[in-house]
Amino acid sequence: MKPLNVVFLWGLLVTQEVCSVDSVNPPSASVEPVIEAPSNSGGEPALGKVLVKPKNTAPSSEPGNSSNNIDSGAALPPLPSSAEVESETEGDFYSNQVAPEALESFRPAKPDMLPKKTGALFPETSVDSLQDKKIIREVNVVGIRRVDRQAILDHLPEHTSCTQAELDVFVKNLFNSGLFKEVSVFLENSVLTVRVQENPSIAEVRFEGNDKISRSDLKEESTLQPRDIFSKESVSNEVKRVVQLYSNKGYYAVKVRPLIQRLKQNRVNIIFHIEEGHRSYNKQIRFLMDAKDPGFSESALRDVITSLEDRWWRILGDPAECYDKARVEYDCDLLRKHYYRNGYLDVRVTAHTQLAKNREHFYITFFIHEGPQYCISDIKIKSDLKNLNLDGLETHITLKKGSVFNAEMPEKVASRMAQELEMRGLSFLEVRPVINKNELRKEVSLCFLACKAPVVYAGKVFVKGNYATNDEIIRRMLKFSEGDPLSMNKVNSSKEMLESMDFFESIDIKPVASADPKIQDVTLEVKEKGTGDVKFSGGYSTQDGIIGQIGLEERNLFGRALYGNLSAMVAQHGMDFRVGMANPFSFGRNLTLGGTLFYNRFRSTTKGSFSGEGAYKQSAGGADVYARYPLSQTLSQFWGYSIHADHVSHFSPYMSPYIWSNMQGKYNILNASVEHKLEYGKTNVENGEYVSGSGVQWSTVLHGVGGEVKCLKNIIMATHYIPLNSEKTLLLKFEAQGGFIHKMGYMRFSDQFTLGLFSFPGFRFSGLGPRDERTGDALFARCYYTASAKLYWGLGFLGIPKDTPLRAVVFAYTGSLWNSIFGKQDNNAYILSPNFQNRASCGVGLIWTLPMMGNIGFLFSKPVQRQDWDQTQNFLFVWGQSF
Structure with a gap:
């Protein structure tokens, strides 16, 4: 019998360079080994170093116009060719051609090197011979060192005879196991000899050249571990994984070259040499719409997507500035939902991306086919069940006939209706929104159908x-x-x-x-996901001086959904330290119970200057407990109790006699209060800023539930936002607030209200209101009100990019502070402005919002209605404050 000799060899592979947008999903480019001899090898002969020769990929039809189309859709018009833009699929990749003399022991056998197919088992024309059964009486396995013999025999057929086709499957299965580099099978005289050469085992995996991602992070994500079996697939997958990690951080020009070091005892070291390259940023984001009169401007659409253009003012950088294919896909989805919410039911959105020749910038274009805008023609509620009471369900419908159709609302309305039916004790019912679209009339009719649900x-x-x-x-x-x-x-x-x-x-x-x-x-x-946050901020303001803040938050403390926070603020004129904990879901309900320990110390003044004669210091340390719960979707209620020890010091001997007599023997007192608060809010927030809606807050604080201060304080505040354009870059804000204190016993002068600086631009701190004519000290007051109007607008019309976080503001204030606790002494003989006297001011400003720094800018204001003894201040510097 002629011997059956079937030989399979496997080559090595190991290097990949990624320079295109497809690195988000690494392309199926060829990758090859770069094999380097160990520096000190005393065992087997070292392999030479293999240099990889680059070759071009398949040529694109036209340089600069090849694209990565995200999402399917209609054919896209090509972008104008540009000298600085090339196709994202262009570039040189490493080929699979290596120097033949370097890999003799690892190279696959050529066809002419295989044994000639002769004998009965290799007939040239007879296909039936493939099915001839050959008896196997004995199996010899040669070449195994680490692999168990039984692991090879398990791949053989269970019977004692086999065909050539079954032997082929046997050999392929051995290769697919990834354990062997070479397998040869001989069948002679009913003895099957299996000769194998095992793949090397991995001794060590190292990463070199990495700076943007730490070695520990790379090893943590690595799928290759010491003592694993080396294979080309595992190394190729590891290369793609490293490329993906860098792509997620915006490094699309990364090059990963694996180096294979052969060691004694059939072991190898794998060294991944990484050339990180530069980060790839979004150079330009454009929106091309086919409508002559598009429903949304480019600026409005920029507010919808999460991707950002590279801008120098983002000092600390933003991940959204880096190109991310997944992020662009997500942006396409956000744009579709935005159009669906505004009645464009036939919208189609696709994205086209191009990589610049410098490999550092991407150009992203969103193509949008809007289609018509649909309105609501009719709304009905029906049921296919008899005697089902549908009364009251219409109160959950927020859509109106004739209004623009919001595609997200029907499901929400149906869900609320189903909840209402469940609250009535009606189980196994569901409400389905049925939408009928009339394309000719551009209308949508809605029907909410209450029907039976499966009994489950x-x-x-x-x-x-x-x-x-x-x-x-x-x-x-x-x-x-x-x-x-x-x-x-x-x-x-x-x-x-x-x-x-x-x-x-x-x-x-x-x-x-x-x-x-x-x-x-x-x-x-x-x-x-992570539930902890660390926040740093710093700034400077006219009121507080230099400010530094740090805050630690954990929203899932001990895994029990507890909220914990620790904050510290140190300023030129004071400090504040707080530690607190709260349970947002107390007793299994939407009830927040919490408490805080605090200590603060601030410098205040009665003459507008924090370092002059009117300056004094006050400090407080204590604790508070509180409860908060919603009364409805827009209304919540708050109850709190606070107790703290207060200390006032550093009074000037030239301070007002009214103040001296009020504070005599009261420099250290205990203050305790109960607070009740109602909060109404129905506002919309975009990018961390209020853009529409209203909010009202009414708080009542009763001092005297323990402690020496006894009074009742009421404050009410209201805010309303009106966007003046669809992009919401032109925003009008109205704000009004007022307060009244009813004296029920002893009160310190500092327990009253005061106005100035950011609470009333144009005036110094405590710069208006009752004042001692003899010393010029502010006496504060028990009543106040302020009303303001502010107009914010972006500066895109000046040629500044519209996404620049720089806004101008024009504002006007009016208000008053009156009725001091000293009013009845001497019949106001020495008190200036004891009663209501209105003040007003107006001004302009520039505000720049930066990450971790908050608002930076300045305000210039001028009083237009004032009293002669008021203290004014025209310029305010903003850093960290909201305005």
Whole structure:
């Protein structure tokens, strides 16, 4: 019998350079080995170093016009060719051609090197011979050192005879195991000889040249570990993984070259040499719309997406400035949702990206086909069930006939209706929104259909992925428990509740069928994210001087959804330290219970100057406890109790006699109060700024529940925002507030109200209101009011990019401070402005908002209505304050 000789060899691979946008999903480019001899090798002969020869990829049809189209859609018009832009798919990649003399022991055999196929098992024309059974009486395995012999025999057929096709499968399975570099099989005289050469084992994995990502982070994410079996697939995957890690950080010009060092005992070291290159930023983001009169301006669309253009004023950098293919895909989705919310149901959004020749910049263009805008023609509520009372469900409909159709609202309205039916005790009902679109009339008719839902009860609830958060914390947020009726409305509501905790990156709730068709188990899988924050800020203001702040927050303390915070603020004129803890879900309800320990010390003044004769110091240390809970979606209630020891010192001997007599023997007192607060808020926030809506707050503080100060203080504040253009770059803000103190016993002069600086631009701190005619000291007062109007606008019309965080503001204030506690002494003989006298001021300013620094800018204001004894200040410097 002629011997059966089937030989398979496997080559090595190991290097990849990525210079294109496709590195987000690393391209299937060829990668090859760079093999370097160990510096001190005393064993087997060292392999020579293999140099990789570059070659071009398949030529593009036209340089500069090849693109990465994100999302499918209609054919896109090509961008204008540019000298500085090349196709993102252009570039040189490393080929799979290596010097033949360097890899003799690793090179695959050429066809003419294989044994000639002769004998009965290799017929040239007979296909039937492939099915001839050959007897195997004995199996010899040669060449194994680490691999167990049985691991090879397990791949053989169980019977004692086999065909050539079965032997082919056997050899392929051995290769697919990744354990062997070479396999040869011989069948002679019923003896099967399997000769193998094992793949090397990995002795060490090292990363060199990395700076932007630490070695520990690279090793933590690595799939290659010491004592693993070396294979070309594992090294190739590791190269792609490293490239992906750098791509996620914006380094698309990264080059990763693996070096293979061969050691004794069939072991290798793998060294990944990394050339990081420069970070790739978004040079330009454009929006091209096919409509002659587009529904949204380019500036408005920029506020929708998360990607940002590279700008020098973002001193600390922003990840959104770096190109990220996944982020661009997400932006396409955000743009679609934005158009859906505004009635454009036929919108199509695609993205086109190009990489500049310098490999450092990307050009992104969003192509938008808007289509018509749809309005609501009719809204109905129906049911296919008899005797189902639908009264009251219409109160949940926020859509109106004739208004622009918001594609997100029908599901929300239907969910609220289903919740209403469940609250009435009607289980196994659901509300489905039925949408009929009339393309000719550009109208949409809505019908909310109440119908039967499948009768399903919740079985067991399995929670997975919560390594930090306790099970009970997650379960108490669910709208159902084991044995309760189960509906998709409850599942969706539970998901919304879990998302509101802001503990998880992703939440997946899946009902799973069980043996009983009426019972479904529920699998809840979460992926946790970081819940701690560290905040730094610094600044300077006319009122506080130089300011430095640091804050530590943890939203999931001990895995029990507890909120903990520690903050410290040190300023030129004072300091404040606080540590607190709160439970936002006390007793399994939406009830926040918390407490704070605090100490503060500030410098104040009665003459406008913090270092002059009117300056004094006051400090307080104590604790407070509070409870907060919602009364509705827009209204919440707050109760609190505070007790603290107060100290006042450093009074000037030339201070007003009124103040001296008031503070005599009261420099150290105990102050305790109960506070009640109602808060209404219905506002919209974009990029951390209020852009529309209203808010009202009314607080009442009763001093005297313990302590020496006895008074009742009431304050009410209201704010309203009006955007004047669709981009919301032109914003009008109205604000009004007022307060009154009812004296019920002893009060210090400093327990009263004061105005000036940021609370009333144009006047110094305590620069208006009652004043001692003899000494010029401010006496503060028990009543005040202020009203202001502010107009903010971006500076895009001056040629400044519209996303520049620089805004101009024009403002006007009016208000008064009157009725001091000293008014009845001497019948106001020496008190200037004891009664109501109005003041007013107006001004302009520039405000620049920067990360971690807050607002930086200046305000120039001038009083237009004042009294002769008022103290004015025209210029205010802003750093860190809101205005």
